[in-house]
Amino acid sequence: MYTQALNQQPESAPREADNAEAAARFQARIDAEERIEANDWMPEAYRRTLTRQISQHAHSEIVGMLPEGNWITRAPSLRRKAALLAKVQDECGHGLYLYAAAETLGTSREELVDQLLSGRAKYSSIFNYPTLTWADMGAIGWLVDGAAIMNQIPLCRCSYGPYARAMIRVCKEESFHQRQGYEIMLTLCRGNAEQKAMAQDALNRFWWPCLMMFGPPDTQSQHSDMSMRWKIKRFSNDELRQKFINATVPQAEILGLTLPDPELKQIDGVWHHGPIDWDEFHRVIAGGGPCNRERLAARRRAHDEGAWVREAAAAFAAKRAPKNQTEKQAA
Amino acid sequence: MPAASPLLRYVLRRADDALILGHRLSEWCGHAPMMEEDMALANMGLDLLGQARALYTYAGEVEGVGRNEDDFAYRRIERDYENLLLTEQPNGDFAHTMLRQFLYAAFAYPYWQAMMTSPDATLAAIAAKSEKEMAYHLRHSAEWMLRLGDGTAESHRRLAAALEILWPTTGELFTTDEGEQALIAQAIATDPESVRPQWTATVTQTLTQATIEIPAKAWMHTGGRQGRHSEAFGHLLTELQYVQRLIPNATW
Amino acid sequence: MPTPNTPIWEVFIRSRNGLAHKHVGSLHAADATLALQAARDLYTRRGEGLSIWVVPTASITASDPQDREMLFEPTASKPYRHPTFYEIPDEVGHM
Secondary structure, eight states, X not given: XXXXXXXXXXXXXXXXXXXXXXXXXXXXXXXXTOOBOTTSOOOHHHXXXXXXXXXXXXXXXXXXXXXXXXXXGGOSSHHHHHHHHHHHHHHHHHHHHHHHHHHTTTOOHHHXXXXXXXXXXXXXXXXXXXXXXXXXXXXXXXXXXXXXXHHHHHHTTXXXXXXXXXXXXXXXXXXXXXXXXXXXXXXXHTXXXXXXXXXXXXXXXXXXHHHHTTOSOTTTOSSHHHHHHTTSOOSOHHHHHHHHHHHHHHHHHHHTOOOSOTTOEEETTEXXXXXXXXXXXXXXXXXXXXXXXXXXXXXXXXXXXXXXXXHXXXXXXXXXXXXXXXXXXXO | OOOXXXXXHHHHHHHHHHHHHHHHHHTTTXXXXXXXXXXXXXXXXXXXXXXXXXXXXXXXXXXXXXXXXXXXXXXXXXXXXXXXXXXXXXXXXXHHHHHHHHHHHXXXXXXXXXXXTOSSHHHXXXXXXXXXXXXXXXXXXXXXXXXXXXXXXHHHHXXXXXXXXXXXGSGGGGOOOHHHHHHHHTXXXXXXXXXXXXXXXXXXXXXXXXXXXXXOSOOOOOOGGGTOOXXXXXXXXXXXXXXXXXXXXXXX | OOOOOOOEEEEEEEOSTTSOOEEEEEEEOSSHHHHHHHHHXXXXXXXXXXXXXXXXXXXXXXXXXXXXXXXXXXXXXXGGGSGGGSOOOGGGOOO
16 A cells, blocks of 8 residues: 555665664564554665565465466366366465565565566475376365465464565465365375376475475574564474474375375474485575476566557556546536 | 257357356466456456356256266367357467457357346356356456557557457357257247347447457358367367376266 | 556455445556456455455555654543543443
């Protein structure tokens, strides 16, 4: 709501260095669990951190449409087809809510999208893996959405009001996404041997990349300390990863599938996993995943091929604007 | 299998229209010119998939041999689909897709509106739901006709080019056969010909306002209603049916 | 070349008759008609609304957070605007 006003804010806001007092007041508000709103004074680093995080989150939703979009036309029943189309459409909607939240911090959506298309912005590494079989729709819904929900629920209490409100809406709408995926897996696992093998194969390919979705281990995470202090983040990467594993192991058992980690074992009620290949994580983030090029190329193509449509809409609006005004005056 | 009854064939044809057009719209997901329009295209696709499901389910009841919506949608051969050629036309650019939607919705909206009075209670109920959905598709696509036709020189050129390609598939909207004529005589089905004046008025008014010239009398393609499709249609089915054909007789 | 900005609109939805329109978020659209349609597709996918308003974001004037004390604190010292300020014997009942 405050986008316009905010566009001027970075210049008019008192500079951090000049204003240790403002910074202390800001931190006190955070400590008191007050929400920060778009027009409020905030440290530039807080603004930058949030702009980066929210826009990356938005990019992930939009790029995340592609791997699942790959199967909409091949969904094996009308029920599945409708559910998958609705789910991928939701992801677009969530991207839009998130871009809107990011814009309140003073950077336009167009600029944020340009950052994605030019390769300057990052998005979740998971979407750089290919979707090879129908079972991948099940694995993504169950595991990727499951991991996303673990990440997103604490964000509903994020200190930045517009982000927290967007996340509340997203979490409410996403509640069907994971169930949708798990139901696909369940149907495959109760089906014939070929279907069950398809489900196991999807789990094998998506398990480790899903664990990587929570980000590097706490010992290596560079943004965590400040984000925790600012209550942007409420749990560490490792804490969330652990929660996810604990929740997922029994779900896999019900499916009758084996998690592809021979070292996975329970000690005092907590599941301990084998080593995660962090080299792979860094390689995929840096552009070396199986589908990085395809994903960005697809978004660029949509953007470039849509340019004439956006131009037409803008040209039409410009032509009609004065005419509408005269009509109103006449009426 | 015995020849389909006129009612079964009538229901399947409308179901096929909705499925195939819905499927085409779903191909856009993730690739639209702006994200807001991605939302719109998916919503229209979901409306049509919903219509298809209701109609196929009813077809299964009419037929009475236990076929369900997926048996019809996924397990027939190319020649058994009898959708309008218009609905299967490839997406092309955004102008093609929106024009296809406009030309179809300008027909389907008044058609389903008329069908609401059918003595066949199931068809009347499906019509009541579809009529509202198609009214919105018409509203949305007509707004785009204005913007593309009267936007930039490029958008005008693209829309005009799309019209040249799609126009010859519009004649089929109004065709019927003997079986459908019998249903029309019993007032179970609406004669599509009765909707032609409204369709022509909507299309003429909107496209004229969009500064797009309507093609002079042209040769009109037919064949979709008899299962004779364009070559692109086989490829659409190849995708649509892939998983069902990969592991036949499985539950998904 | 950077992508040109499309105007931003704020979206307000009335979820039920009898309720006021409530701010739900924003979107981008070239004009008011497209904004209204986009609002319908983006913010009412689950039966959330019966009526939509879209307002150009640029036409909203917001109060400055720095004026918060000046604008809103003076009301804190006026308890006599609230019913609990007045003492009425219990036997009078609900008033």
